[in-house]
Amino acid sequence: MIFSSELIKGTLKTIVLKLLADNSKMYGYEITQRVKELTGDRIQLTEGALYPTLHALEQEGLVTTELEYMGKRVRKYYKLSPSGKSRSKERITEFAEFMSTMSVLLNIQPKTA
Amino acid sequence: MIFSSELIKGTLKTIVLKLLADNSKMYGYEITQRVKELTGDRIQLTEGALYPTLHALEQEGLVTTELEYMGKRVRKYYKLSPSGKSRSKERITEFAEFMSTMSVLLNIQPKTA
């Protein structure tokens, strides 16, 4: 099952912030691949969605960037700033509470993953 | 805490379909109030979002409507059609799996509500 895109709306930033919280630095393409891995292809981050989001996070001062050259190829690494770290925690907490609320609303028994 | 609107995006139809699955018939205003009750004001359905959604569900043939007059005042009741019932189940299942996937991704311990 691939989740209908509507569901993923609103969670993209949270996902990215969490990955960066766990990995100290990642580049765009790596993030798309990692999400595919971790979700068994159930969540597909398209680049058209990811890059604008990363740029927005940078604008907001939540991440900083750093270029790294591999031969002629460039990688743009993103890492959390201090405010990014706290925002990351906030977002994850918020999402956890959101899931809890939705469980009640939809009367869902949480599967312990 | 009121959830940031981004999170709620994409879940509105699921919420409405679930409420209608549980209540056989409801009208718009009632739905907004019920959601506030059930979520302790954490999810606010604005009417500007709800009514277009209800109309869309009707267009898709997932709900049927029925007017009821209380004196001069009109209530428009919505109820699930057979296809609405199965869609409701699908959406809830999908959301449950989405939560499960997100729990892994965000490394969240599900609170048993």
Place this chain on the structure above:
DNA sequence: TGGAAATGCCTCTGAATCTTATGTATCTTT
């Protein structure tokens, strides 16, 4: 060795969805 697939960055248009504001009317409570 040549071409396909993967890696890696990016932008833009359009579609979908929600918020905010606005409008109208009735009923209830103070």
Place this chain on the structure above:
DNA sequence: AAAGATACATAAGATTCAGAGGCATTTCCA
């Protein structure tokens, strides 16, 4: 009598994502 709750609805604007497209390099395999 006025304010607030009930009850419907639409419209403009913002946000956000998907899909398509574009460009360049590297790796793999036939």
